[in-house]
Each structure stands twice: as C-alpha cells, then as structure tokens.
Amino acid sequence: MAQPVIGVIGGSGLYEIEGFSNVEEIRLETPFGDPSDAYITGTLEGVKLVFLPRHGRGHRLLPSEVPYRANIYGMKKLGVERIISVSAVGSMKEEIVPGDIVIPDQFFDRTQGKRASTFFGEGVVGHVQFADPVCGDLSAVLYQAAVEVGATVHRGGTYICIEGPNFSTRAESNIFRSWGVDVIGMTNLPEARLAREAEICYGTVALATDYDCWHQEHDDVSVEAVIAIIQQNVATARNIIRKAVNRLSGVRGCACGEALKYAIMTRKDLIPQETIDRLDLIMGQNLR
C-alpha cells in the first residue's frame, strides 16, 4: 500500500519547512482555481510531507482571499490523508499566554459568507457531520508532540473564526469572551470544513501571539506584536511537526476517511456529469 502523505498548511510566519529531503516544488491547477502557491513535497523523518503556505510565499492573500477549495483539492490530489494546520491566534483567556500552543477541538463561525467553504452545490447536495470538526486522533498526536518538545500546550479549546482582515473591536472581543471561546483567528474554519468533505483528517497547532484587545494590562493586538511572537516560536511549531509526523505514518483508525458515506442527498441519476467530473477526485465513488 502507498505510504500515507501528511499535509502541512503554514499560516502567518510559517512560509517554509526546514529539514526536508528529496524536495520538489509542484504547481497544480484545480477545478477550483489555483492554490495559494506551489506545493513543496519532500520527506521528513522518512515520512512523505506536502507543505503549502496558506497566504502564499510573501504573504499575498487576505484570509478571505485564500483559495481554500483549491488548496484542499490539491492536497487530496497529492495523496494527503492528514492535514496539520499551523496558525497564529489571539488568546481570549488569561491562562493562554502569548507563546503558548493550543490544540483546538471546536470552531465557531463569525465569517461573513465571503468564502467558498464547500465542495457541494451545482447539482449535488451533501451534509457532512461536523459536531467534532477536527480529527481527535490527529489532535492527540499534535498535543503529545507539543508536550514532548517542551511547549506550554492547552488541549482542546474553541477557535472563533472572524472574517478580518481587521482585528476585532473591543466590544466584539469582550462579547466573544463572554461566549467562552479560547482563541481567535481568521482562517481555519473553511479549511476544516473542506478537509472533512474531502475525507482528510484536520488538526490545528495554534500559536497564541497576543491577547487580542480585551486585556487591560496588555497592548492591543498589532501585526508587529504577532510577528515578534511568531519569530520567537516558529522553531517550536517546526519541532512539533517533526515529532508528530513519525507517529502519523500508519493507517488511520478514525472516521474521517468515511465522512461522505451517508452525506450525499441527491439522487445519483440527477447529478450533472460536469459536477461529477469536477468532484471525481474528491468523492467520485460516492457520486456514481
């Protein structure tokens, strides 16, 4: 059986992975447009890895402009079964200190509907389960890897995903806190949705960079502060990936690979051929 491939989507401050061997750059076209950048493939610790910088090299794409569908489609095309997202987030809780790592297990959607976040539509209706939006097995491995590299890491937590690109107002920040969320970011929710539809495991390594703008004893979030914390901690994120990949090379025992089994509602003979052709790679066997 072919060796499973691990995908890494690098967020703000993580535009490349070091220590890869057999490096290749692969530029893909997809039915959903061009991905954020070329995929970098290689091996790390003997495991096949595919890396993609979410905002493109040089950070050119807004959170709302990231071509999420193309990015996930490309990962699927390259054989990826598990995606590790690395992301900068604001902390919404006192005890999550900038520099800490959080492995979120829930998302809350505050985007404004500007992002294409499903592969369904155009003649095929499907509804995947999303009560647990990240892969529990993958997240457990990421948590353990973070512990082992000596990071201060929080297991579980709710990531509220805002549209951006502006950071939140103080009123928003305080209201989000009253809802009990743990961290705030602008990117992970569409990725998690699309990964589920593509039957790919998804887990996040969230690096807390700031206290957003709710904390009276800390400065309000700024890009300058976010970048400074990321630069201090990017090595930790890379070490977590290095530790985790070793344990992710086996066959999956989770249900992520069967997310579409009972998800599709549309009568098969009514699904347009064009739609089947576009989605063949993602869910072909579920459409015929």
Ligand SMILES: CSC[C@H]1O[C@H](OP(=O)(O)O)[C@H](O)[C@@H]1O
């Ligand atoms: C540079 S601060 C705001 C920016 O950082 C996060 O991006 P990512 O999730 O790709 O690390 C956040 O979601 C915003 O896009």
Ligand SMILES: Nc1ncnc2[nH]cnc12
């Ligand atoms: N405070 C914040 N709000 C949204 N996205 C972020 N990324 C890092 N810090 C953030």
